[in-house]
Amino acid sequence: MSDILEILLTANFWAAALRIATPLIFGVLGALLCERAGVLNLGIEGIFTAGAMAGWMAVWLGAGLWGGVLVAALAGAAFGLVHAILTVPLGLSQHVSGIGVTLFATSLSYYTYRTALPDVSSPPRIEAFQPVDIPYLSDLPFLGPALFQQTPLTFLALAFVVVVAFVLYRTPLGLAIRAVGDNPSAIEAQGLSVTLLRMGTVVAGSALMALGGAFLTMSAFDAFFFGMVNGRGWICIALTVFASWRPGKALIGALLFGAFDAFQVRLQTEVGSVIPGQVFLMMPYLLSIAALVVVARKADYPRAMLKPYFRGQR
């Protein structure tokens, strides 16, 4: 018991939790934006992959790290636009379109990577983001090492929590986004375009998702691997429900998830000889299912989610 407490009280543990949480923060923020506007975006898993590949490749071709981040976001926005066109003006099944975008973005990323690098035995590496050291602040006890061992993308993710919360709750645009996912005809009555609002939000949300992928190849690792996203996108969809579509709760949910994951990794080093490693690897997925099940009964889905809107049709 005291061992467990000891783990939980180290700064390194929380540093790891925040690191694991970072791509999920991006992903959940992106997913909740789309869903707040009434569009489920199951393209997320593929958009993660596309962001990871495009960002990495841009850096590898010499675009610089922030150039890579920009390219990743643009790639995410492009696939988001595909999903937005299919689901908003065309009103096609959001489930099927999302799966389609995931398959499309994933296969296009893999094809591009394989075509650019036909036969490499080990994936080429880039100079990834390094932890930032902020004078004085980094020297704070506990908080310093936990927070300031992070790379710039983690800070970007935390900044986006604030930005998304501010936009959603403190600006007319945010009000419109929330309304268009709950009651699109009210938006129409205001003289605003449901189509443009939904499409814009889906594109922006998808760009955020892609940054989650970019974190994987540009911060967590320094190379692109096939299958590296490994269900993180789907985990984000579950966490979005858990976070009841709120940016603040999204941060807490992602951090809790990161803490659980960091904890089981440490537990694995303690008891790994008795329990097969796969049991630990299953934990994130089982945890996400549990998170979904716990809140499912009282989940307050945006009321117009999954429902296409056609002008003049009631």
Added chain:
Amino acid sequence: MIRFEPRENVSSARRVGAPVAAALVALLLASLPIAAAGAPVLEAYLLMARGAFGSVFAFSELLARATPLILTGLAAAVAFRARLWNIGGEGQLYAGALAAVAVGTGAISAPPALLIPLVVLAGAFAGGMMMLLPTLLKVRLGADEVVTTLLLNFVVILAVQMMLEGPMKDPMGMGWPQSEPMLDEAMLPKLLERMRVHSGLILALVMAVAVHVFLKRTVWGFEIRAVGENPEAARHAGIPVTATFVRVGLLSGALAGLAGVSEVAGLKGYLTADLSPGFGYTGIVVAMLAGLSPLGVVFAALFIAGIFVGADSMSRAIGVSNYLADLVVATSLICVLVSGLFVRFRIRLVTPKARKADA
């Protein structure tokens, strides 16, 4: 302005033509990535066609590849009919394969006439059970089945890895994480000498016809379709919606489980953790291309299998990455989704003048 006007009657030619056109468009669009890779486009298509249909061997490969796709396609089609979004075909396939191996590698010794049905039933049962959990979570607790089935895919594959590195590891496997080989008596017979096509294909075709009859001619099948059309109306009409979801979940999972059985007991003869290159997910594309029709699934599976087998062969010949096949499959899903618009709606270009006249 573009206006969608719903069609009152949709001709069956249009219903069949749309997905065929979508598949052809997706296939044509493949020329872009082929050209981008700097390969000769026409030659690539020719090599793909030859790889899929060019010889008895090629055709046998195509049929062998289509077999699991028919089964996972049926699994997706039947579930989607009830709007139960089972995206867990991949996991259910592995559950079926695991059960087939558990029964068929020596736990029971019996003559083929007894052992093969046992292996098949065990796989179907395991697949069905795999889908029972998310279905119950949906109907009892309201947990979205899309997310739970997707996440369970990862859990099942890890469970398979665990079994293959642990209790089910082949002691004679030179340390590789693979199961013991299936007993000869448990293997589905080959259909052609020295070819890989096996009687799992017959099983898949029988299931396609059976699911077709089930949906069209039985009360339970009618209830599945009714729930898919409108769950609220179905409930008011006295259809047991919960029970229908459970039934369709079990059936869908069982069909995906059979795909696992067919791969292990028909093709590979033992289980590894890379048994399926995403047959579960590709099954969704197959089902959509088929317009969720069980008989259409057979043709859609043949088309998709042709893409995969053809692309593999083309890739070996001129070095275009065989991820091209996945790209074509993904594109055809998007194309068929869009093609649905042309089936359901008459698409009119409305000029401002005409609009004024309308008003």
